Amino acid sequence: MTTVAQHKIVLDVEHIRKDFPILSRKVNGKHLVYFDNAATSQKPQPVIDATNKYYSFENANIHRGVHTLSQEATSAYEVVREKVRAFINADKSYEIIFTKGTTDSINLVASTFGRTHVGEGDEVLISAMEHHSNIVPWQMLCEEKKAKLKVIPINENGELLMDEYKKLLSSKTKIVAVAHISNSLGTINPVKEIIALAHEKNIPVLIDGAQAIHHEKVDVQYLNCDFYVFSAHKMYGPTGVGVLYGKEELLNAMPPYQGGGDMIKTVTFEKTTYNELPHKFEAGTPNIAGGIAFGAAIDYINSLGVENISAYEHELTSYALQQLNNVPGIKFIGKAKERASVISFLLDNIHPYDAGVILDKMGIAVRTGHHCTQPLMDRFRIPGTVRASFSFYNTKEEVDTLVKGLHKVIDMFK
Amino acid sequence: MSIKEIEETIVEEFGYYDDWMGKYEFIIELGKSLPLIAEKYKTEENIIKGCQSRVWLHAEAEGDKIVFTADSDAIITKGLISLLIRVLSHQTPDEIINADLRFIDRIGLKEHLSPTRSNGLVSMIKQMKLYALALKTKML
Incomplete structure (x- = not known):
């Protein structure tokens, strides 16, 4: 700072x-x-204009049509994925999964990575300052799998007790999920250190970046986090759009989240094969207008x-x-x-x-x-x-x- | 007095204040001045949880009338509760069940009864009517 x-x-x-x-x-x-602003940010004119322009002149469904409008909408939407990649310095644009928001991103990881990696007697480690959206999905997972939710305590100033954190990391810990910045206290957590300590024991880390992404320069490769999640609406973009960044290797190993259109390669009544990243996790028609307006929000932040x-x-x-x-x-x-x-x-x-x-x-x-x-x-x-x-x-x-x-x-x- | 008559009196009282500050100062006074519930009824069981403030509500029958006592940890909520109790307490179950409580809108405070406020008031009114319904069945 x-x-x-x-x-x-x-x-x-x-x-x-x-x-x-x-x-x-x-x-x-x-x-x-x-x-x-910690609940949601206001929207600048370019974001409002992008939404308006999309519905007025560009509206078409993406990823399927051969007609010009669909091609244009697809590339406008996919350009945003690249903008997000650059914004957080991810290695590859297909490591950017579009979701409905931070909550949706966390639920996606809990339901896919969580379901396949967390079993009976295992532990999920969160912190005492988490938002309900970074508590409840893990709690639901732990209930289902008979696993335990463990909590890193904090001091009176609202800072994580790092010594306690180190003690809580064990061979039972299957994932650590911690906020980058606390929405209630404003505490900036030492996420780089949190990630490094977990990685010493080969434990992956999810960072809830909802309160950080628009206030701090976030570099996911520098942090070396396994997952980083955030919402567009807190960064001057529209509601209903969010991001799950995940390392390619982890995302590839995870089963799909929801089934539907766009996430498939082939479908027969006997067997479906799934699409590649990022589409594997993006079933159904997404919030296209929201995605495009999100791009305008990133441009706006970058301009400042x-x-x-x-x-x-x-x-x-x-x-x-x-x-x-x-x-x-x-x-x-x-x-x-x-x-x-x-x-x-x-x-x-x-x-x-x-x-x-x-x-x-x-x-x-x-x-x-x-x-x-x-x-x-x-x-x-x-x-x-x-x-x-x-x-x-x-x-x-x-x-x-x-x-x-x-x-x-x-x-x-x- | 009937519910309608009490409502009219309250509307008249609020008529003396023409700005929000006077109204709220009045509500705050109401909230401060009244012990609204016996301590023994401030139990977990009697609590109505709102996201913003908590409300305790207790009901009992007195002859053919119902007596409500209630409290809240927020003073503005408590002030509004005291108005609701003034209107609904010591009334018969049928009158309580059928009360439309339009006075809240008329004194310019309906925003507090919006379900999105989550101050426990909406749930409290619902609970008061449910108590009335339950006690009515008992009285029959």
């Missing part, structure tokens, strides 16, 4: 904000302050530069932490040294829901509740938090508005 902090910030945020039509709307009569985004968000987060620190009675949940642009907190004994309702009335969109991480909230013995998460289109003035809003909340509930 230090290198990021030293990076010269070159984003023209005032100009960038004009690319996002929603940022100029009013909510409850107030200018929208959108601080729920991930390093620039990261540096700007880092500075904004530091500013927010400083300003919020002066709010009376604030208690931060998650104080990791390495952290991303997510801040979770509580105000004295004011319930997060109460705070959220009043902030909404002032046009400020934050997230309240358990953020789909109930076990993590139980760990901190709290019902939930108020979470503000920032993006490159947010400003220091908006942070000031939030601080003012919180003072108002305190006033109303004291």
Whole structure:
């Protein structure tokens, strides 16, 4: 993060904000302050235009037709696969599997790799800060296979206890699945080290990159992860599109996930042979418009530069932490040294829901509740938090508005 | 008073506030001031879990009427609960089952009853009506 902090910030945020039509709307009569970026990001005009253009002039089903429209749609869709490959520096474009989103990607791995590699008495290792989507699919697998779900504990600051992690890795461990960045705490986990330690024991690692992909430069070959999963909608793209990156060797050895069109080579009533990567895992007509718009989102991020985004968000987060620190009675949940642009907190004994309702009335969109991480909230013995998460289109003035809003909340509930 | 009459009174009370802040300050006061449920009823069994806040609800028969007590860990939810209890408690099962609770919309708070709010209120109303139905069967 230090290198990021030293990076010269070159984003023209005032100009960038004009690319996002929603940022100029009013909510409850107030200018929208959108601080729920960890849930989903807003969409820039080029992404909206790409969707519109596809349905207006390019719509056809892909991978089958010989007619011009189908050929054009197929290549427009497949170009995006290559864009994703380059974006995360995967070795081959067929290692990029398109899914519905992060949750779908994790379910795919749990249902295919998991079902073939995890047996009775085996263990799946996750962490205490996982999102429900990186808990429940593994729990379902473990129930089915009579395997055990093991959890890497965290400290009070919300950092993984790496010594405990090392102790939990054993010959029974069949896969490690950990978040790159925590959606509730903002903690950036030492994923490179996590992966290296697991690989010493030949255990594959899945990284849930949903909160990291748009904030940090992700290089899957450098990380050497076996699977990396993320969603387009958190990176300024459309909902309903996600990615599973997997190493070729692993993907080839995995059985298909869903059956249907596109994933087959030959079908008879006696026997079906399956298509090659990546199509083997992409049954049925995909979200073509979403995929193409996803490509526009990647172009948009690249035009700003991930390093620039990261540096700007880092500075904004530091500013927010400083300003919020002066709010009376604030208690931060998650104080990791390495952290991303997510801040979770509580105000004295004011319930997060109460705070959220009043902030909404002032046009400020934050997230309240358990953020789909109930076990993590139980760990901190709290019902939930108020979470503000920032993006490159947010400003220091908006942070000031939030601080003012919180003072108002305190006033109303004291 | 009948449910309709109580609803009218509440609508009138809220009529004094013309901005959201006044309304919410009123709801917060309601939420703060009332002990709504006996501690012994704040059990796991009586809990209605919402994603955002938790609600406890207890019902018992008193003659031909039903008495509700409830609580929540969030004050705004608790304030709204106190309104619902004011309207529905000490009424007969039939009146409770048939109440349309339009007053919530009329005082400009229907957003809190949207099923997507997951603050437990929608489930609470459903549960109140189910209790009314169950106690009605017992009373027959």
